[in-house]
Amino acid sequence: MTRRNRVVLVCVLGLVAGTVAHFVDRAGHADALTFLAAGLVLGELLALRLEDRSALPLSYAVLVVLASSFSLREYAIAVLGAQLVSILLRTTDHSRTWRLTIFVERVAVAAATYAAYQGAWHLLGRREQVAPVLGALAAAAGAQLLVDVSASRLFRLGASFEARGRLAWLAIASSGMLMAIGYRGVNGDGRVGIWGPLLFSTPLLAAWYAFERLDEATRSYRQTIEALAMAPELGGMVPPGHAERVATLATAMGEQLGLSDTDVRDLEMAALLHHLGQVTLDEPVDERGADPAEVTAVTGAMLREIRPLVAAGEIIAGDVDDPKRRLAVQALRLASEYDDLTARDNVPGDLAVESLRSAPSYVYDERVVVALERVLRDRISAGR
Amino acid sequence: MSPFPRQLRWFTVAVFAVAVGAELFLARREGLPSAGALAVLAGLVLLSAQMLVRLRDGVLLSPGLGVCMAAIVVFRDEQSLLGAMLVCSLLAVRPSYFSKASWGWLPFNAGVSALSFLAAALVYGTLPSATTGSALYFVLTAIPAAFAYMLVAWALLLLSYVVEGTSSWREVLGGLLPSGAEVLPFAVLGFLLGRLYLSLGPAVMLLIIVPILIAREMFASYMRVKESHDETVGMLIRALEAKDRYTSGHSERVADYARYVGEELNFMPARLERLRFAALMHDIGKLVVPNQLLNKPGRLTPEEFAHVRVHEKVSVQMLSHIDFLRPIAAASDSDHTRFDPDDPDHPIEPYIVMIADAYDAMTSTRAYRKALSQDVAFRELRDKAGIQFHPACVEALIHAIEQRGEKHGDGFERDAEFDNAPVAGLGSAGLGDLLENEASETSPSS
Numbered sequence: 001m002t003r004r005n006r007v008v009l010v011c012v013l014g015l016v017a018g019t020v021a022h023f024v025d026r027a028g029h030a031d032a033l034t035f036l037a038a039g040l041v042l043g044e045l046l047a048l049r050l051e052d053r054s055a056l057p058l059s060y061a062v063l064v065v066l067a068s069s070f071s072l073r074e075y076a077i078a079v080l081g082a083q084l085v086s087i088l089l090r091t092t093d094h095s096r097t098w099r100l101t102i103f104v105e106r107v108a109v110a111a112a113t114y115a116a117y118q119g120a121w122h123l124l125g126r127r128e129q130v131a132p133v134l135g136a137l138a139a140a141a142g143a144q145l146l147v148d149v150s151a152s153r154l155f156r157l158g159a160s161f162e163a164r165g166r167l168a169w170l171a172i173a174s175s176g177m178l179m180a181i182g183y184r185g186v187n188g189d190g191r192v193g194i195w196g197p198l199l200f201s202t203p204l205l206a207a208w209y210a211f212e213r214l215d216e217a218t219r220s221y222r223q224t225i226e227a228l229a230m231a232p233e234l235g236g237m238v239p240p241g242h243a244e245r246v247a248t249l250a251t252a253m254g255e256q257l258g259l260s261d262t263d264v265r266d267l268e269m270a271a272l273l274h275h276l277g278q279v280t281l282d283e284p285v286d287e288r289g290a291d292p293a294e295v296t297a298v299t300g301a302m303l304r305e306i307r308p309l310v311a312a313g314e315i316i317a318g319d320v321d322d323p324k325r326r327l328a329v330q331a332l333r334l335a336s337e338y339d340d341l342t343a344r345d346n347v348p349g350d351l352a353v354e355s356l357r358s359a360p361s362y363v364y365d366e367r368v369v370v371a372l373e374r375v376l377r378d379r380i381s382a383g384r
Numbered sequence: 385m386s387p388f389p390r391q392l393r394w395f396t397v398a399v400f401a402v403a404v405g406a407e408l409f410l411a412r413r414e415g416l417p418s419a420g421a422l423a424v425l426a427g428l429v430l431l432s433a434q435m436l437v438r439l440r441d442g443v444l445l446s447p448g449l450g451v452c453m454a455a456i457v458v459f460r461d462e463q464s465l466l467g468a469m470l471v472c473s474l475l476a477v478r479p480s481y482f483s484k485a486s487w488g489w490l491p492f493n494a495g496v497s498a499l500s501f502l503a504a505a506l507v508y509g510t511l512p513s514a515t516t517g518s519a520l521y522f523v524l525t526a527i528p529a530a531f532a533y534m535l536v537a538w539a540l541l542l543l544s545y546v547v548e549g550t551s552s553w554r555e556v557l558g559g560l561l562p563s564g565a566e567v568l569p570f571a572v573l574g575f576l577l578g579r580l581y582l583s584l585g586p587a588v589m590l591l592i593i594v595p596i597l598i599a600r601e602m603f604a605s606y607m608r609v610k611e612s613h614d615e616t617v618g619m620l621i622r623a624l625e626a627k628d629r630y631t632s633g634h635s636e637r638v639a640d641y642a643r644y645v646g647e648e649l650n651f652m653p654a655r656l657e658r659l660r661f662a663a664l665m666h667d668i669g670k671l672v673v674p675n676q677l678l679n680k681p682g683r684l685t686p687e688e689f690a691h692v693r694v695h696e697k698v699s700v701q702m703l704s705h706i707d708f709l710r711p712i713a714a715a716s717d718s719d720h721t722r723f724d725p726d727d728p729d730h731p732i733e734p735y736i737v738m739i740a741d742a743y744d745a746m747t748s749t750r751a752y753r754k755a756l757s758q759d760v761a762f763r764e765l766r767d768k769a770g771i772q773f774h775p776a777c778v779e780a781l782i783h784a785i786e787q788r789g790e791k792h793g794d795g796f797e798r799d800a801e802f803d804n805a806p807v808a809g810l811g812s813a814g815l816g817d818l819l820e821n822e823a824s825e826t827s828p829s830s
Contacts, residue, residue: 130584167598174594181588182576189583192576195523199573203447203595210602216708217609223706224616227668230705234698235672279671280623306619308612 014038064176116143141173388488417467453574472501530571641740644784669698747793
C-alpha cells in the first residue's frame with residue numbers, strides 16, 4: 001500500500017472511530033482521545049526527513065498535546081494503541097528487528113514526554129498561567145529531543161542533530177506546543193478543543209511538505225550526478241565502479257584531514273565526476289588512452305560552468321589556493337591513483353601505497369598519504 | 385516581480401484613495417487603536433508578508449492572511465475597524481515592490497488589502513461575539529468573514545485585469561477560484577490565533593511563525609537544489625551537443641514537444657516535470673559513443689550502427705539509476721517504446737518521448753538529409769499511429785502544435801547549419817546515413 005493510501009485509510013478510520021466514540025461517550029472526551037490517537041498514527045506516517053536519511057515523526061507534536069491534557073492511563077492507551085497500529089502500517093521492506101527498535105524508541109520518547117511535562121508542571125506550581133504552561137510544554141518537547149537523540153545513538157538509528165535536524169526539531173516542538181495550547185487553553189482561556197491541534201498543525205504540515213520536496217530533490221540530484229559518473233565507465237574508458245570507489249575513499253580521507261563539511265562534499269562531487277570530461281574527447285587512435293591532463297582540464301572546465309559544481313571543478317583542475325583545499329586536490333588524485341593500481345592493475349593495497357610513495361613522480365603531501373593509510377587501516381579493522 | 389503596468393495607474397490611485405479615505409473617516413469616528421496591539425500585529429504582518437512559501441507552480445502560502453484575520457478578531461474586541469485596516473494594508477509591503485519598475489504594486493496591493501479586510505471585519509462585526517463561547521461557533525464565524533474578504537479582493541483584482549486589458553475576466557476568474565480553497569483554512573486558523581491572542585497574549589503567536597519560517601527555509605533550499613539539478617542537466621545537454629553537433633538543440637526541442645503532449649493529456653505539474661527530464665536526458669547514453677562515429681560524414685557500417693545503437697541501452701541504464709526517472713527510463717530504448725496496444729500497463733511517457741523524438745528528427749535538417757516538411761511529418765506520424773506510435777499521443781502532439789500555430793521542418797528551421805544536406809526519404813530521420821531500402825525497416829529516431 002502506498003503512503004498516500006495509508007494516510008487516507010488512517011484519516012477515514014480515525015474519523016469513523018472518533019465519531020463512534022463521540023456518541024458512545026457523550027459526556028467524556030473519548031472522541032478527542034480517539035482523534036488524537038489517529039493523529040499519532042498519521043504523525044508516524046509523516047516525518048521530516050533529515051540529511052542522513054533519518055527522520056523525525058510529526059507524532060511527537062501530538063504527544064505533547066496528549067501529555068498535557070490526558071491522564072496517564074488514557075495517554076498510555078492512546079500511545080500504545082497508535083504504536084501498534086503503526087507497526088502494522090509500516091512498510092514491509094523494514095525488518096522485524098527494525099520495527100521493534102522503532103517501537104521501543106517511540107515508547108521511550110512518549111514516556112519521557114509525559115514524565116517531563118508532569119514533572120515540570122509540578123515544579124512550576126501547577127499554575128494555570130501562560131508562562132508555566134509554556135514552560136511545561138517546552139520541557140516535554142525538550143525531553144523528546146533528549147530521548148530521541150540518545151535512543152538513536154544507542155540503537156544506531158542515525159538521527160542527527162545537524163542543521164536540518166535542528167530546524168526539524170524546532171518546527172515539531174513549536175507546533176506541538178501551539179497545538180497543545182489550542183487544545184487545553186490556559187485556565188479555560190483560548191481553549192478550542194480538538195480544533196486546536198487540527199488547525200494549528202497546518203504550519204507543521206507546510207514544513208513537512210517542504211522537507212519532503214527538499215529530500216526528493218536532493219536525492220534526485222545526487223542520483224543524477226551518480227548517473228553521470230557512470231558514463232565513462234559504461235563507455236569502457238575507466239574500470240567499472242572507479243568513480244564510486246574513489247569518492248568513498250577520497251571523502252574518508254577528507255574527513256581524516258579535517259576538511260570542512262562543505263569541502264568534503266565538494267571533494268565527493270569532484271571524485272564522482274573526475275573522469276566525466278573524457279566522454280567529450282575524441283577517442284585516441286592508439287592504445288595509449290586519453291591524456292589524463294586533457295581529461296582533467298576538460299572536466300574541470302565543464303564543471304566550472306555549473307554554479308554548484310564550481311568548487312568540484314576547481315578541485316579536479318587543481319586550481320585552488322587555499323591550503324586546506326589543496327589537500328582536497330591531493331586526496332582526489334591519490335585516491336584515484338590508488339584505485340587505478342588496486343582495481344585496474346590488481347596491485348595489493350599495501351604495495352600500492354608503497355609504490356605511490358616510492359614512485360619518482362611522488363608529489364603528495366605526507367599528511368594526505370597518512371590519511372590514506374589510516375582510512376585503509378580503519379577499513380581492515382572494521383572488516384574484522 | 386513583474387513591472388507595474390501603466391494602465392493601472394489611475395485605478396491604483398482610486399483604490400488607494402478610497403482606502404485612505406475610509407481610514408481617515410474611521411480615525412475620526414473611532415479614534416486610534418491601542419498602540420500595543422497595533423505594533424505587535426503590524427510586526428507580525430510585516431514579518432509574515434516576507435515569508436511566502438511556494439507550494440507548487442503558482443500556489444503561494446503565506447501566514448500573512450492568517451495574521452490579518454487574527455487582527456480582525458483582536459481589533460473587534462477594541463471595536464476598532466481602523467486597527468484591522470492599518471495592519472492588513474501592511475501585507476502589501478514586500479522588498480520586491482521597492483524596485484523602480486514595481487513600486488506601483490505597493491499602493492495597489494495596500495489599497496486592495498485594506499478594503500478587502502475591511503469588508504471581512506464589517507461582516508464579522510455584525511455577527512454575535514464568540515471569543516469565549518463554543519469553539520465550533522467561533523470557527524464558523526470565520527467563514528462569512530472569509531467570503532466577504534474574497535468577494536471584495538476578487539472584485540478589485542478582476543476589475544484591475546479588465547482595466548489593464550491583458551486578460552479576459554474568465555481567465556482571471558479561472559485563476560482566482562482555486563485560491564479560495566487556501567483562503568478558508570487560513571481564515572479559520574487566523575480567527576483561532578486571534579482568540580489565542582486575546583486570551584493568552586502575543587507570545588503564543590510566535591509559535592506559529594516558527595514552523596512557517598522553517599518551511600520557508602526548506603523551500604529555499606529545495607529551490608536551490610532544483611536549480612543545481614537543472615544546471616547540471618543543462619551541462620549534460622551541452623556536452624552531448626558538443627559531441628554530436630548534428631543534433632544541436634534536439635534535446636530541448638524534444639522536451640518542448642513532450643511537454644506539449646503532456647499538457648494536452650492533462651498531466652499534473654510534477655508528472656510534467658518528470659517527463660521534461662526524461663525527454664531532456666533521453667539521449668544521455670550518447671555520451672559513451674565515440675565522437676568519430678557520431679560525426680562520421682559518410683555511411684555507417686552495420687557494426688558501427690550497432691555500436692551507436694548501444695547508446696539506447698546505456699541511456700536506460702543511466703536513467704534507471706535516478707528513482708523518479710526509473711519508470712520511464714525505457715523512453716530511451718526504441719525496442720521498448722514501439723506502441724503495443726496489448727500492453728495497457730505500459731507507461732505512456734516513453735511513447736510521448738518517442739513521438740517527440742521522431743517528430744524532431746523528421747523536422748530537423750541533419751548532415752545527411754534535409755528536414756521534411758511539417759505536413760509530411762504529421763502524415764508520417766498519423767500513418768504509423770496505432771502501429772508504431774501511440775495514437776492518442778500523436779493526435780495530442782499535432783493538436784498542440786497546430787493550436788500554437790507553430791511551424792517546424794523544411795523552410796521553418798531556425799538554426800539549420802547544413803545547407804548542403806541532400807533531400808531524402810522518411811526513414812532517413814534515423815542515426816547516420818541510411819539507405820532507402822533500410823528506411824522502411826528503421827523507425828525514425830534520433
